Each structure stands twice: as C-alpha cells, then as structure tokens.
Amino acid sequence: MDDRKLPLTDHLAELRTRIAIILLAWMVGSAAAWSFSESIFGLLLEPAVAALGDRTLQAIAPTEIFFTYLKCAVLAGFVFALPIIFWQIWAFVSPGLYDKEKSATVPFVGISTLLFASGAIFGYSVVFPLMFDFLTGFDSEFVHSAWTMREVFALTTRLFLAFGVAFELPVVVFFLAVAGIVDAPTLLRGTPYAVLGVFVVAAVLTPPDWVSQIFLAVPMVGLYLLGVGVAYLFGGSRRRERSASDESESA
Numbered sequence: 001m002d003d004r005k006l007p008l009t010d011h012l013a014e015l016r017t018r019i020a021i022i023l024l025a026w027m028v029g030s031a032a033a034w035s036f037s038e039s040i041f042g043l044l045l046e047p048a049v050a051a052l053g054d055r056t057l058q059a060i061a062p063t064e065i066f067f068t069y070l071k072c073a074v075l076a077g078f079v080f081a082l083p084i085i086f087w088q089i090w091a092f093v094s095p096g097l098y099d100k101e102k103s104a105t106v107p108f109v110g111i112s113t114l115l116f117a118s119g120a121i122f123g124y125s126v127v128f129p130l131m132f133d134f135l136t137g138f139d140s141e142f143v144h145s146a147w148t149m150r151e152v153f154a155l156t157t158r159l160f161l162a163f164g165v166a167f168e169l170p171v172v173v174f175f176l177a178v179a180g181i182v183d184a185p186t187l188l189r190g191t192p193y194a195v196l197g198v199f200v201v202a203a204v205l206t207p208p209d210w211v212s213q214i215f216l217a218v219p220m221v222g223l224y225l226l227g228v229g230v231a232y233l234f235g236g237s238r239r240r241e242r243s244a245s246d247e248s249e250s251a
Helices: 008-034 037-044 046-052 064-080 082-096 105-136 149-166 169-178 184-189 191-205 210-250
Strands: none
Touching (some): 008 064, 008 082, 037 149, 046 105, 064 082, 082 105, 149 191, 149 210, 169 210
C-alpha cells in the first residue's frame, strides 16, 4: 500500500483533475457521435419501432427531434468514454491499494467496460423487444399506441443505463471487499435482504411491467452472488496481506 499521506486539498485537486478528464472525454465522444446521431437513434429505438408495426414515432414539439438527437449523441459519447471513465476511477483509488491490486488496472478497465456492455446489450436484445411488445399488447379497436420519440428515447435510455450499471455489481462488491467494508460471510448472510433490495430497485428503474422487472432483477441476483465470490477471493487475500504487514511492522 502507498504510505504517502496526502493532504485533503491534494486529494480534492486530483479528484477535480480526473473529473475534468472524464468530462473532456465525454464531450469529445459526444461531438464525434453527433454526425451519426440519427443512425444511433434509429438503432437504439429499433425494438420500439418494431413493436409499433407500420406506425412511426411522433414528434409533437418543434424542437423535439433536435434535442432528442442531441441527447442521443450525449449518450453515445458517454458509452465511448467508458474505458477512460473507468481508468480515471481506478487511478484515483489505486493509491490506497496494495501493489498486487494496483497491477489490476488494465483488467479492471476491461472487465468493467465488458460488464457494462454486456448488461446494455442484454437489455437491448432480450428485454426491450419483450417489453415493447407487452406494452403494445394493450392496443384495441378503441385506442392505438402513438408514442413520441422523446418519451420512448427517455424510457429506452433509462433502461439501457440501468442494465449497464446493474451488471457492474461484481465490481462494486470488489471495491467494498478490498476496502474492508464488507466480507464474504457478511454478504452471504445478507443475501435475502439483497434479493429484496434488488427487486425494489428493479421495480423503480423499470416501467410497471413484470417482464422488464424480472429480466433486470434476476441477473442482478446472480451478479450479487458472483460478487460474493469476488469478495471471498480478494477480501481474504487482502486480510492475509494486512496481517503480514502488521506483523512485519510489529517486528
């Protein structure tokens, strides 16, 4: 572990620098994505458009198309900047880690990016078609779905990010374990409460349909259990290293 003790002002200055780098990367990615915003929008909302059949999305405000495309470019910029975002997060917390843990920078960035992408792709390819088909299933001879592009984009973006962030659960548990906040036995005993919390979070993040709630909650439970395994591996190793360090300091 790094023995240097930096004052709080230095930590805040470093944090400010890393946030600035993240925002710059996000802006560059958004600017690069602007030229392709219409294509990205069409790809992202393809499940909703397919569920509507021969109907199209509606724009009911003069600026709705422009601002929706702008938000689409910002979302794409965030996704493009994810490796840099994860790299900056790791670089900020790494001084408090042991040397063996610091060497995991590249794996951490790769695994975090892969987990987010896996969650987003899973939501897009599996959950979105089922969810939109479920919602259009309430059409009748009295009423037909006529969705606006702004509302559908907002719902799709929320779920896209929710699935991506949910799949980061093993990484969150890893940080909690190496920080000594939780350990594997505590996490395992708290599994029933974690399952309850997962379903509550899924109900808040998803529309009021059981399809998207189940498909978000079940993978999160599995990822939580995976996180318990991560905590067992890294938490135990960290405790052994801390004990060895304390013994050497005492000697």
